[in-house]
Amino acid sequence: MAHSLIQRRREAERARVEAYELSLRHVSQRTRPPPDFETAIYDARRGFEADIVRDAEAWKPRMKTRDAARLRLAAARYLFARYPVAEHLEHIWIDGAGLGAGEIHLRKRWYIAAAGGGSLYAAGAAEWLSRKEVHAFLNPLGSVGFEAAVWQAIARSYANDPAVAMRIARTRITQTPRAQHRFWRDVVRFFCAHPTTVEDMDDFHDYLADCHRRDPEYTPKGRSLISLGRQMRDWHRDLDAIARIEAARRRAEAARNRARGLAASPEQIEDRWLGVAIAGAKREEYVVVQLRTAAALVAETRGMRHCVATYATKCIAGHASIWSLRRRASGDVQRLLTIELDTRSRAVQVRGFANRPPLAEESKILERWAQARGIMLL
Template identity: 60%
Template sequence: MARSMIQRRQDAERQRIEAYDARLRQVFAATRPVPDFERALDDARSGFAGMAIRDGALWHPKLKTRDRARLRLAAARYLYARYPVSAALESVWLDSTGLDANEIAFRKSWYVTVARGDSLYKAGANAWLSRKEVHCFLNASGDTGFAEAFWLAIARSYTDDQGLAARLARTKIARTPRRELAFWREVVRFFCGHPASKEEIDDLCDYIGAMHQRDAAYSLKGRTLLSLRRQMLDWHRDIAAIERIEVMRRRAAGRNQRAAGTQAQGGAWDGSRLEDWEWQPTAKDARVRGERFFVRQLKTAEDLVAESRAMHHCVSTYAAKCIAGNASIWVLRRTALGKIERLLTIELDPQNRAIQVRGFGNRPALPEERKIVERWAKARGVTLRA
């Protein structure tokens, strides 16, 4: 049925009113909720029962912010702060992104201690910092974060150059785990005596961290900035060599898997079927108590490159032969008094014949080393050249 003129006018008016209301909703925001002060107090009290110096029930702030982090900081200031506290300590109330629960509790406890006017040094900071370092930490500038202020304090104990100390505090050192403090403190001390740019320190820290992870006894004592640079370049070359070997291994593994219809397994190639070998001399023959010798096969890029670097020879270039199954690389090690000594690198062909037996710098095997290799060869059915 056709609509009358009046009905059409009414529909048009209704649509105009609806459009006007929709526009108003876009222009005028919804009513903002009131700040949740009780929640802020609960957040600030959590884990610190009995530590407040003021009654939270009497807190009547004139704050307009609805930001939970800012309210939490305001509540913490009211509950605990007898004295002003640096931004480095307050930052944990504002943003704890990337921190685990233990680290958050740790930083908050330091804030509460300092805000109340208690001695941070006596409250536990003496496990990491000296009195001088605690003083420097507490007086860090306003734009300094917690970790940065922590390492700035350590660096200032080794140098009077504030610029150098601040530069060190902004490097990757500030992101190292506190359980490794003793090692990285030594690193800071090294760079205080051997200044470098932030970018170079970060690059060197990547290398230093990798060496420390590989060997917990790694130290910078006796090293120079020049030697570290050279070693870092060698390390980068090793990484590149490992990657090239890994590419070869993955390609070979992919071909084998497609042929056999199987899935990739780990990052090692198959290698020889011979088992590793270990021998312990009798108490009469051993040079020291507990002396042992072992021969094991290298089947990963990392091991092959590390052997090549440590023994100063080119065994890493044999990776393609190992991956293809045309050779296997074995190493003879001696362990005594808690230390492992590299002795020989051995190449076997697929028929388990020793093609090469070389020591450091491609030297031939020493007579006593040869005897041990012969013992291994007899036990594993390896043929040695005369």
């Protein structure tokens, strides 16, 4: 049934009203809540009530921001600061992601001490920085983060060239644990005495960290960039060799499991091969140990300057076992001989440093060991 003219006009008017209301909903803004100043003051003062220098109730900021981090920083400035400080000290009030509770408290404590006009050295920085370095930390070169400012300050105490300190502040040294501070300070001193690029220092980082892990008393002192680079390249070659041997060991282990109808998970596969069982030996000045891991074989190759690491496949398959005769004295261990045994407990190869034959004294020790363990020396 056709609509009358009046009905059509009413429907058109209703459609216009609905379209107008829809447009209003799109362009209108919801009422924004006011800035939460009370929460900002509470977050800033929590745990540091004794250090407040102004009345928290009297804080009447003229701020329109609703950002909680910016409000918290403004509250901290009002509560604790008598003097302006560098940006890297203030950042802890904005973002503490990834930091433990102890580290967050330390950084806030350092901010309060510096901004309040106190002694940062007396506030705990003396554990890591000298007075000269504290001054450099409070006045960094350029825009840097907290840890970068610490290491830049240390570098500035050793280097006359500011560019060297700025490069060190951009390296991975700034990410090292605070507990290893003493070792990495020696590393920074080394790089100040032997300047190089950020890329080179980052390349050295993993090698030096591994040296420190294996020997907590290790130090780069007395070395040059050339010798350190040579040692790092040897280390990388060792890692590659270990990776190849480990891949071969995993393949052999997986093949044995398939032959036995087993499906071993990666957690069930050890990082060593089975080796050969020989009656145990009592601890003496001279000891013979079996090398059953890729790292042990590669270390023997590196220490003795021969190619025993290439025998890994035979060891993994159970066709041979490799042993090392060592001398222990005053806490030091000296490698003397590398011994290859076949499946019949026969010493088919015995070599010293750089593949030399055994010395007379070493032969006597070897004979005693072989006789006691039922080994046949060929």
